[in-house]
Amino acid sequence: MGKAPVNSRIQVLLGSWSWPERRRLAELLRRETVGGALLLAAAVAALIWANSPWSEAYEALHEVRIGPEALHLSLTPAEWAADGLLAIFFFVAGLELKREFVAGDLRDPRRALVPVVAACAGVVAPAVIFVAFNAGAGGDALEGWAVPTATDIAFALAVLAVIGRNLPSALRTFLLTLAVVDDLIAIMIIAVYYTDELVFVPLLLATIPLALFTYLVQRRVRSWFLLLPLAVTVWALVHASGVYATVAGVLLGFAVPVLRRHGEGPGLAEHFEHRFRPLSAGFAVPVFALLAAGVGLGGLSGVAAALGDSVALGIIVGLVAGKTIGILGATYLMARITKLRLPPPLAWIDVAGVAVLGGIGFTVSLLVGELAFGQGSERDEHVKVGVLAGSLVAIGIAAVILRARDRVHRKACEAENLDADGDGIPDVSAGSVDGEENPG
Template sequence: MSESATPRARLFDRGSWPEAQRVTQILRKETVGGVLLLVGAVVALVWANTPWSGAYEALREVRVGPAALHLDLSLATWAADGLLAIFFFVAGLEVKREFVAGDLRDPRRAAVPVAAAVGGVVVPALIYIAINLGDPAALSGWAIPTATDIAFALAVLAVIGHHLPSALRTFLLTLAVVDDLIAIVIIAVFYTRELLVGPLLLALLPLAVFAVLVQRRVRSWWLLLPLAATTWALVHASGIHATVAGVLLGFAVPVIRKHGEGPGLAEHFEHRFRPISAAVVVPVFAFFAAGVTVGGLGGLADSLLDPVALGIVLALVLGKIVGITGATYLVSRFTRAELHGDLAWTDVIGLAALGGIGFTVSLLIGDLAFGAGSESDEHAKIAILVGSLLAGLVATIILRIRNRVHRRICAEESVDSDHDGIPDVHQHEGETRG
């Protein structure tokens, strides 16, 4: 067969129809969560810059929990360490599902989002390090601009329009899943101040019992919830950030049934907990984490001139675009793949700009790097807000340029000539692949 007759590999192929439906459902829930996240962040930011800011700080510092177990924590700490464990539990479920039954199980389909996510971590980190190279204390914040907040990004997409083609939506979600996995590793490895082996080993016991029960499809909350809470408390006591417990619990849940057909328990838990994570956990965390005193335009300018803040803004806006787009381009060059259909590199740049919206995990890493309430942490929060807004603005401009093409692609993807509930493009491409 001649070289011209050999079909070239294509980037951003449409996945199967069930996968497209699943992605659409997830993104719909995350979009609602993103709007609520923005509401929580705006309320906190406005309140922290009013004459009643003292009440906001007092609310953040209210302590609740059993002192005997060293869990008399402030509400802000409970939001970061406790509630976010649910967020990371859902992230763990999603990561495992992608590697077991999703796009990431196929190395060829996984290559692009994995490379893009790695590029979107490495380049922003290098930009931040280059700007703060002379300050060892500031260098501890190198991981702040590496995170992508899928909920915030989807809230921006909801404003831009609902016409992003399914392949690009899948790419954005898969990239965010890999980004979450990298963030989990970074938090566990680089932001563990002191490791106590005893509590960590003890945490393996309730985690193992939890794993055995869910492998047997046990759903009883009165059994699973105490085991999960005990695992969380012991991981918290070990010195590792307690949200890692959520990830470990998520990894323990089976994606596919061992006996019989149908999905495993992971899908059931994801349906239950993703709405809680999107609509409650992330907005509450944003409310307690985003309240920073700006001090007017002068104070804002002074904060952004801090190398910590400058590094974060440039890394989020420029680093993500260069890292994600550059890595995707390199994959296309090495594999000799071309973009699918009417998609263009402008679309990749627009999605890369969306990847610069780092909020939830960025705020968490800022607290871990500099200590909540420190001057560097306050400047980091301002930079995360400004950088995320700028990244969202850049993405809006780029993707709006392509809006007409996206509308046409979405219209083609919705045609169902035989009225069987499956769009024609998915049937035709499935036949071609077969």
């Protein structure tokens, strides 16, 4: 027996990106560019509104309560957006992530472990840096140790979609996976450390509609009048338990089967993703950004006072340096341990850019700040400035790195001329694509 081609024997770190997988995720990136632009525009509008002469109207909007108090659903518009609308985004993210684990590049356990370990390190390193900055600060400063540990998955993916349209699709899968794991860790931290009372009865009751939902989708039932009430019930019960309700979206997404049965059309996960992604990217996430990103800075004096607090400084350095060190360091260590290699043309500078992007902390970071120091307190205001400043610095650094790499990858694709005739099929006359023999 002859030896297998060298390319086919190489185990890659972030994905071998077969042609169908590469094409699917490339199309996904193109579609998400519009959604990412909407999210960033909404965030800028919110920031301007919250610091304009009309800021009182923005604050008043956050004081309105909508919904039945008896069901623990008397929430402000910002809470409905963060807990409710963002659950739609997490549902779509759960669908996509499960597809990667079942039928995509993350079905290899060793490869799937890389972003999971990176996410864990990306939580630990910022926490250590924050503690180092505040060890001698006294008072309640150390209560905010978890603020810089969370990556805002919606903002991070939006920025990547806008600035990196030509980046290898494996980078997006890597960022999506580590961001979802990061958020799940943050939710556990909130539940264990910051939640005064976790109500277990609603949490246990949520397993009943979740089990029914899982049973129906496993039998390929698509009827919205059956599935939607069950999904809403799961979300409401998880919310009533005190757990960050977006976890319900992830659980529901993971319940949907990925593989299609013989003779049927698109798989159910693909069907739901096609239906819900426009709602998520075009409405849910931009509205969430408009209601969540309006951080009042209090003018130059307020910013200066915040930056003089070790809490804000610890958050900024934790988000920018801690996330980068944790994610990049863990990924490199996993590459050495598992003997996995980056697939060409990926380079470590690409991974570094995504690691810096992990420093965008927003929703969960602000929530942790409120839980740690009390809503409206002086240090809560300092947390807002620190989270905003750290996130903006992370976006700026990541944009410089990834835009430069985006140009490199675009030129490489043009040089390869893989699809000159635009028929969606690589124009390769000999050799292989991603280590697979070209059947043409």
